[in-house]
Amino acid sequence: MSTNFGSKRIVVGAHYGTRDWLSQRVTAVLMALFTVVLLVQVLLPGQMGYYKWAGIFASQWMKVLTFVVIVSLAFHAWVGVRDIWMDYVKPAGVRLALQVFSIVWLLGCAGWAVQVIWRL
Amino acid sequence: MANTLKERPVYRNIHVAQIVSYRLPPAGIVSILHRVSGALMFLLLPFVIWLFDNSLTSEISFDRFSSAFSSGVGFLPGWFVKLVCLGLIWGYLHHFIAGVRHLWMDMTHSVTKEQGHSSAIVTLALSALLTVALGAKLFGLF
Secondary structure, three states, X not given: OOOOOHHHOOOOOOOOHHHHHHHHHHHHHHHHHHXXXXXXXXXXXXXXXXXXXXXXXXXXXXXXXXXXXXHHHHHHXXXXXXXXXXXXOOOHHHHHHHHHXXXXXHHHHHHHHHHHHHOO | OHHHHHHOOXXXXXXXXXXXXXXXXXXXXXXXXXXXXXXXXXXOHHXXXXXXXXXXXXXXXXXXXXXXXXXXXXXXXHHHHHHHHHXXXXXXXXXXXXXXXXXXXXXXXXXXXXXXXXXXXXHHHHHHHHHHHHHHHHOOOO
């Protein structure tokens, strides 16, 4: 096995493939279920407009579910986008910068989305 | 042992110009589009949340949300907003169906060449068909 500590340490790569694999699937299932739950409520009888749409997100259980999906989405996208950077961007510095950008981007979006559901 | 390892040919660093001439099997097309659609949705995430925000916050913001599609928003015309949404609709559908295909492959070990081929074709056909249907709805064709 090659040296993997000190100055020879490999600073790129995930090293925890199973965790990413599983978390990406768990979060995907959560988002898929959310899609079905939302779609059912949208397709329920009634004129689609502001009141019906806002009503869907008015109940506390829907807010909590949406919150869980927002966090799932951020984590799911993080795993996927990091895979893209790890595949195509070889210089460790550039990759780190892109990964930091991804984290900021996703956390910012997640915060905004959470604000939307809980200020109603 | 070390010698044979050294002599194994290594294929990597495909040049961008070569990608065009690469002929991918359907499963390969599904795979790269899975990545492309994911990247697309990642980059457009602020736009999606902007839509979500305006659609939910108040009746006034809901009007702003609706008019983004009819008369545009800022310097962007309505048809462009619709086009971006159509891209997002395709991205979501493809990513969703290709993801379900992954889960199905994981759960039933359906990983033969034939199963991969046929499920990839189903994925491509279904996402294209649903995109056309929802796109027609979005552009007011029915």
